[in-house]
Amino acid sequence: MLRNIRINLLITTAVLISIGIVMIYSSSSIYAMEKYRDSLFFLKRHVSFLLIGIILTFFMMSFDYRKLRKYSKPLFIFSLLLLVLVLVPGVGREVSGARRWFRFKFLSFQPSEFANLALIIYTSDFIARKSGVVRDFLKGFIPPMVSLGAVLLLVLIQPDLGTAVSLAAVILLMLFIAGVRATYLVSLALAGLPVLYALIFSVPYRRARILAFLNPWLDPRGSGFQIIQSQVALGSGGIFGVGLGQSKQKLFYLPAAHTDFIFSIIGEELGIIGTLAVVVLFLVFLRQALKIIKNTADKFGHFLSIGLVLMIMFKAVINIGVSCGLLPTKGLPLPFISYGGSSFIFDMISVGLLLNIARTGEYP
Secondary structure, three states: OHHHHHHHHHHHHHHHHHHHHHHHHHHHHHHHHHHHOOOOHHHHHHHHHHHHHHHHHHHHOOOOHHHHHHHHHHHHHHHHHHHHHOOOEOOEEEEOOEEEEEEEOOEEEOHHHHHHHHHHHHHHHHHHHOOOOOOOHHHHHHHHHHHHHHHHHHHHHOOOHHHHHHHHHHHHHHHHHHOOOHHHHHHHHHHHHHHHHHHHHOOHHHHHHHHHHHOHHHOOOOOOHHHHHHHHHHHHHOOOOOOOOOOOOOOOOOOOOOOOOHHHHHHHHHHHHHHHHHHHHHHHHHHHHHHHHHHOOOHHHHHHHHHHHHHHHHHHHHHHHHHOOOOOOOOOOOOOOOOOOHHHHHHHHHHHHHHHHOOHHHOO
């Protein structure tokens, strides 16, 4: 049974990646020719990310994943070190006022992606070790909150509010499923609302994004431009789309057409049929992943798979929601489909770990 689940999950992921390859070329070729004089510029880079991802995926499948428990603390500490180093001028790369990346030749590495994975592994190990005291405030709730708070603080300094909110949601859901008292989590969420409000409305560009989300036509050439152009793209596609490669919004109307708003280009070129196909594929992915979670006997693997699936699905829901105008604009890529270096690679690493966890019965 688990073998069939692994095959289905792998095939679903491969189909999503294949759609991404086609749509990245379709949405980026003209922009790449204009900026880099090479229509294949982004496609070639994405294929190189794919090759790296495939190697790391098979590596993640090559050992007993339960050995990760021994390295959960070192991985977490190393992730904190990377988050500190990326903030150092001359070490981290600054783009549009945000210092979130290390630059290695053609690859930009975002340490927050590694921190997401490291914290999920660390929290899964904590839950497995402390399952008997997770309902205790001091022993079961405070320790994971301290580790989560350290990561969130460093991510917010970059600044990257979207990643911080997504990661917080994933960890809190993992703890809720583990049995942490709902009163602790609700109290924390309520206490965090004023902080979230201040983080949003004290920063002009974040405030503009919220206002644009509420009414993009208040500033159609400024903060509302992306949302409007995304909705125009989706609306132009109709049922069957205007045809693969025939998008007009990618002609310098819709910014980040091959990254954050690739779902909108899918809607324009392939219509409702194309967007529904992508949504159905993510639902199939979720269904197979839930089967892995259900059939995982050991507590560490159970919660590790929960965290990995939650992170992938959160990113998918947020990206699609932003493209449709249902959520405020946030630069989270569409897993397996959007162009991207470290985000795409770590999504593939997550799949490798899920496939590994699905082999639970094969380990002694």
